[in-house]
Amino acid sequence: MEAPPDNNVLWARSLHFTHRDGSPALGGVSLGVRESEILAVSGPRGSGKTTLLHCLSGLVPAQHGEVWFNSMPVHTMGPAARERLRRNRFGWIDPVPVLVPELNVWENAALPLMLRGTSRRRAKAAAMEWLERLDVGDRAHSRPHELTQAERQRVCITRALAPAPSILFADEPTAPLHRADRAHVLRTLTTAARSHGITVVLATHEAETAALADRKVELLDGRRVNTVHLPPVVEPEGPGENEPEGQAESQGTACSLSV
Numbered sequence: 009m010e011a012p013p014d015n016n017v018l019w020a021r022s023l024h025f026t027h028r029d030g031s032p033a034l035g036g037v038s039l040g041v042r043e044s045e046i047l048a049v050s051g052p053r054g055s056g057k058t059t060l061l062h063c064l065s066g067l068v069p070a071q072h073g074e075v076w077f078n079s080m081p082v083h084t085m086g087p088a089a090r091e092r093l094r095r096n097r098f099g100w101i102d103p104v105p106v107l108v109p110e111l112n113v114w115e116n117a118a119l120p121l122m123l124r125g126t127s128r129r130r131a132k133a134a135a136m137e138w139l140e141r142l143d144v145g146d147r148a149h150s151r152p153h154e155l156t157q158a159e160r161q162r163v164c165i166t167r168a169l170a171p172a173p174s175i176l177f178a179d180e181p182t183a184p185l186h187r188a189d190r191a192h193v194l195r196t197l198t199t200a201a202r203s204h205g206i207t208v209v210l211a212t213h214e215a216e217t218a219a220l221a222d223r224k225v226e227l228l229d230g231r232r233v234n235t236v237h238l239p240p241v242v243e244p245e246g247p248g249e250n251e252p253e254g255q256a257e258s259q260g261t262a263c264s265l266s267v
């Protein structure tokens with residue numbers, strides 16, 4: 009078993025995953041994530057982004073392939089060791105906000121810190137600081153059902169950032185937000201990650217979200233692809249018989265190549 013290159017905090021080799029009902033999700037994905045980088049995993053719906061994040065974070069083991077976190081082989085860990093790893097080193101944001109209904113906002117945000125052994129007082133102080141940054145500090149004593157969906161998602165983002173995880177897995181983190189909110193929340197998330205040296209693996213199908221990342225890997229049908237942008241084709245003559253003026257120069261096209 010060969011350990012990953014030193015400059016990668018997370019490294020995966022040839023991950024294969026098929027769901028129980030036989031749906032293929034990953035067909036041999038390899039990638040490396042560098043320390044403190046924001047890596048976008050992009051691709052259309054159903055391309056395998058969520059499944060890849062699940063496998064990388066140790067939530068589910070891939071059927072074939074390797075996942076390394078620093079020098080630790082995640083693929084050989086049992087469920088309890090993977091759970092400890094996720095609790096102590098990783099953060100997670102789902103596309104739909106899920107909070108504990110019996111706890112108020114700051115208690116929800118402080119929960120991962122308390123599970124790691126931080127005192128209630130310190131966990132509350134950290135949670136409050138992050139809630140302010142995400143513009144939901146004034147909701148700290150509300151229950152989740154009193155919040156809008158967008159506010160609940162901001163609390164989930166706070167909960168993921170407050171423990172300053174080594175790696176934050178964010179699966180379409182701004183999906184429940186209005187368009188106007190998205191840019192602000194994404195910038196807060198990426199700025200916070202950069203200032204705290206948090207590595208982020210960000211699944212998104214939106215080009216503008218992926219553009220905020222340092223680097224992008226693209227999936228299609230469970231495989232990595234390279235998108236090649238072809239230069240515009242310029243017609244040598246004027247417009248053709250059936251072609252309206254101005255459309256002689258075709259738009260640049262893109263095609264995807266499996267890698």
Ligand SMILES: Nc1ncnc2c1ncn2[C@@H]1O[C@H](COP(=O)(O)OP(=O)(O)OP(=O)(O)O)[C@@H](O)[C@H]1O
Nearest residue numbers: 027029031032033052053054055056057058059060
């Ligand atoms: N629980 C499941 N059971 C069976 N098949 C599944 C399950 N979850 C996902 N799939 C299938 O696995 C493939 C990859 O899905 P996945 O959710 O990983 O892709 P995605 O790129 O994250 O898509 P989306 O943006 O819609 O969440 C798809 O064909 C999907 O239909």
